[in-house]
Amino acid sequence: MSTEKHHISTYMSHGVVLTILLALTALSVGMAELHFGAFSVAVALLVASVKGTTVLTYFMHLKYESMFTRIMVGGVFVIYVLVIVLLFFDYLFR
Amino acid sequence: MAEIKNIAPSEHHDYQGSKMGMWLFIFTELFLFGGLFLVYAVFRTQYSADFHKAAEETNTFIGTLNTVVLLISSMTVAMSITAIQSNQKGRAIRLLLVTLVLASVFMVNKYFEWGHKFELKLYPGSEVLTNLPKGELLFFGLYFMMTGLHAIHVLVGMILLTVTIFRIKSGHIHTGNFSMIENSGLYWHLVDLIWIFLFPMMYLIT
Amino acid sequence: MSHSETHPQVSYLEYQGKYKGILGWLTTTDHKRIALLYMYCIVVFFFVAAILGLTMSIEKMRPGQDIMNAQTYNGLFTVHGIIMIFMIVIPGLAAVFGNFALPLLIGARDVAFPKLNLFSWYLYVIGAILAVLSQLLKGGAPDTGWTFYVPYSAGSSTNVIWALTAAFILGFSNILTGLNFIVTIHRMRAPGMTWFKMPLFPWSLYATAWIQVLATPIVGITLLMVIAERVLHIGFFDPALGGDPVLFQHLFWIYSHPAVYIMILPAMGVITEIFPTFSQKPVFGYGAIAISSLAIAFVGYFVWGHHMFTSGISYWSKWFFSFLTFIVAVPSAIKVFNWISTMYGGSIQMRPPLLYAISFVFLFMIGGFTGLFLGALATNVQLHDTTFVVAHFHYIIFGGMGFAFFAAIHYWYPKMYGKMYSDRWAYIAWGFTFVGFNLLYFPQFIIGVQGMPRRYFDYLPQFQWGHMLSGFGAFILLIGLILMAWNLIYHVKRGAIAPANPWKGVTLEWQIASPPTLENFEEIPVIKHNPYWFGTEEEIKREKKSVTRNT
Structure with missing residues (x-):
């Protein structure tokens, strides 16, 4: 059955990922306060995309998938x- | 091959297959919200000034707090999978319980947030809302629809995680068979993923 | 082979699990039984919707009001559309023949998630019940057309919400079927069956399944938004609440155009199975057919705007959507070319499945070509919302998907029931069906070009000849359908016993008993050849020997 090798992420690595995500959140909130006008949307969505990719890659384990x-x-x-x-x-x- | 041959389908458990099924299901969820994002994008370009003004009504503090809560809960779910994989049953259950608590915190925050909107008579169909400029009206419509649908997903995720806890306790989920915790974990991350995009759209674009 | 000792060799029709009789069917997770459950529902609804269609044709045989009033007529074409689209053609081939034949064709014992498969059938039934209720409840049958265009669907006082919910649930049933098939095809092919040794019906189901998974949620959320608009007064599409009705059309067609490919791709797959069997010749251009299925699915996802050329979308998007629409014609034409070439030089047996398959190609080509008229920007303005459109999509949906369904049922019937139907009655039924179909829809092309609008209750006397012919055609068609159904139903009990391989097919389903046992394959076969390998008898014998020696 589960004879395949599974990659086991360490607790530490999850903690690091969370720290990065929280930092990015702080960044996007900070940016919003600065009022970049037309660019604020682009910046907010860019940060969100980076965060989303991080969640997909590490939390959702895509990095270790086929x-x-x-x-x-x-x-x-x-x-x-x-x-x-x-x-x-x-x-x-x- | 010799193994596959003589196993009846019901006895056969396909780890990769069930994970693939979960991913496909996640795609359908992404496109479900994707439809709403399309609507948001179109109205946002057409009424950007109104959207800016309306977004100031939303509570950035609660939004940020909920983002942090969901991100932490995502980590605890990921950790609980690590725990199961390294055969630490008790720790896995504790981590999932923390996730459930965080999810409840999210829902309570949401309750107060919505409650405040209702106090201001900013609910769909109210007179105050209908008399707002068109763009603001559309923003609040999307706000309630998107956060509401997301909240339903949070609830479903909570139910899934609860079931998972019981399955760990009963010994159905263990180091050798952790499809279910992994798949409910994926679902929970999806809930987080959607929120990551909802958050700037509803709270930050000011 | 421990299991073959525990279950003696009874067919899936006779096999008894935990429950007997009807309960045994309602709790089954066997893909073949679920396929039959779908088929019975679909056939019943098909006759209901066909009769609704017939009454519309009768009403229109003369201008003015004859047998119903305008509101009833509006309800009828909506109900006809909702039943036909959401309950018959979209699930039709994939859920019935996909479920039945996919595991057999790839050498599997069942689909990847058998319980989920049964669950999708229950969702289908719930959706169907809601759809039926929407017709009967107080408030009246919905009258928006199956497209639910806002603002009318936001304001109409009929049971629109019920119909929307029904479509939503039916959509989810469909998604789960698609999800199941993708995983099945990835994970459960017999050993040795690489992607390019897989038969072509699974290929087309694979392409279809991706559209089901990726497109259906969009219409799901769109319908939810319309429901929210009606119930909670949240504005999305209704201009009265600040919304944008053209946006509804975009979102609706982002799904509903790919839905056309959900209907037609499995149809093409069925046809691709039939041509090599009855020509006793490998399919021509295997790779081209396989890849063109994926190409149709992919490009077909991005052509939704061609339904909106007259809705006031921008010049550039019209241009682009029209261009992409023409691109889709290319892989479709490749398939037609390959089917014809498969027959070339083969030893053709004109049995009923092949007859239906050839009619499919003929009707599909008429539907396809007239589709190009509609895809071209200039002619579209003239033809939009005329009966030309009605004729075009009936040629694709009924002439295409419908005839492929008839071909499929005639093809796999011996495998499903272990009995043979009467060829002679099948030919007679085909004659009525084919003539009736063309008589019903072809005149609508002509009066459409002359300016007869679609969905109109009344019309100018100059269009009467066309409606008159259509009316007669509808009767002939219905006679054909009844004869066909009778031939098939009657012979389930009384037909001659079917051999395991009545058509001398070479794909896996013909190598096992008719009807198959519960687990299909006693031993999962090991695949060595292209699926359409017609070796000489010598070669096949030698092959069989070496297989037995190996095992």
């Missing part, structure tokens, strides 16, 4: 981005 799983997850996000692009082809060029 190549196929990683491609699958990446592909799904690509498809979603393409949907956004096509949708905005309409809204931006009206």
